[in-house]
Amino acid sequence: MKIASWNINSVRSRQHLVADFLRDHAPDILCLQETKVEDDKFPRQFFEELGYGHQTIRGQKSYNGTAIIAKNAPEFADHLVFDEQDGARHVAARHDGVTIHNFYVPAGGDIPDPQANDKFAHKLRFLDDMQAYCASGHLAEASILVGDLNIAPSVHDVWSSKQLANVVSHTEVEINKLEAVRQAGGLVDAVRVVHPEPAMLYSWWSYRSPDFRKNNRGRRLDHIWVSPDLVGRIRHVSLLDDYRAREKPSDHIPLVLELT
Amino acid sequence: MKIASWNINSVRSRQHLVADFLRDHAPDILCLQETKVEDDKFPRQFFEELGYGHQTIRGQKSYNGTAIIAKNAPEFADHLVFDEQDGARHVAARHDGVTIHNFYVPAGGDIPDPQANDKFAHKLRFLDDMQAYCASGHLAEASILVGDLNIAPSVHDVWSSKQLANVVSHTEVEINKLEAVRQAGGLVDAVRVVHPEPAMLYSWWSYRSPDFRKNNRGRRLDHIWVSPDLVGRIRHVSLLDDYRAREKPSDHIPLVLELT
DNA sequence: GCGTAAGGTG
């Protein structure tokens, strides 16, 4: 069983890339974030023609949007709404007995101060809501949580922990809240199981930073967490950074988890 | 000597096409209209790398803009300003003893009434100014006038003379003024020398009209006129309609004049 | 830098 997660930065502008990815890696499940499209405009047929006819989607105009694209029908599909703003930031689906939660955590704006910056306040509230949900035991077994969590927790998840210490995505308050979410769900960071620290791992490189291979100013904002019962089934995790070097790339790369 | 004219509809959005064109047809001179870029943002290096290091350009933000791109240095370069509105609608350059005038005549808006429509009034004034300039004898010898003149004069220059009789670009007042410009300059329509009537000739197909090959609702808005002394040197004129069928095309096609 | 959207021009 192969499960991928990718912040695609507009699913309609990335059809060339996502077609390459599905043909070359053929995951059973593809979780997308930032689809940036309303449900009735989602390119359903495009994915169908690539063999992914089962699509759990939830989007809105312009911003956000999550989707779980699958070869086979889900046993179950749903989504969470944490607040009025919502933003289509979660979908869930059970495939082959495994429940997959696909999250897109708010980016949080520029200023890491919830008093001065409503977007940062929203990010922290969203993490609290995630924690409460995970604490309720929904993810205790046969569960996977993936997505763009917009936080790079470790010093080995950013190109410079010092220079990013006060930059949104790597602040102490965010890192603590992300860890609280993970612990509330009793989940295991599958990426680090396969690639333990001190390996430097990134999943995102800003469009604004040129020459991403040379300067390599990345951050690991995208994550795959699994419930403890699945840890033994982890066969491999890949971070496909070559997709950042393609024509018209997303600023995020796909992560792929293989389970036995 | 090979001279091309092309309304490119944004030179920055058309680099793929113009590179193909220069490689495949290798004109000595390329006259562009609707470059839509200020001079300091013109892609000078792009043309240099294709072997066109000599660039007589005059543009503005967003609208209009003309350019003469050449392999060799001009002996002379200049431009005309007819009014305060201007719009970067003319450049001229002398290459190999031939003076090339590159015009972009105002489109003229929707309503063919100078009372009701300032844009149409501007178009008519521009044609009067062109006529006055041509009447002064500047184009008597060794001269070529090219460009998007935004008028299709003959019944054989439009897909339906009846349906366009009251449509801007094919009204009687415009056609008469265009003919007056040509006669004032003593110029010869080189395209019709090679492809005489009743051949149907188009250089533009609206983006709004689908299936341009099948429905073929075109108009000949782009022209190449030469002074009488050059008529004997006309070897060929091509209207390269395959460029309308390419990826991300301009709505106009290139015209190419070959002189011996 | 690269997505989205709206409003204007051709």
Add this chain to the structure above:
DNA sequence: CACCTTACGC
């Protein structure tokens, strides 16, 4: 339909 600009989010 496809370009431009402005404004916005990431």
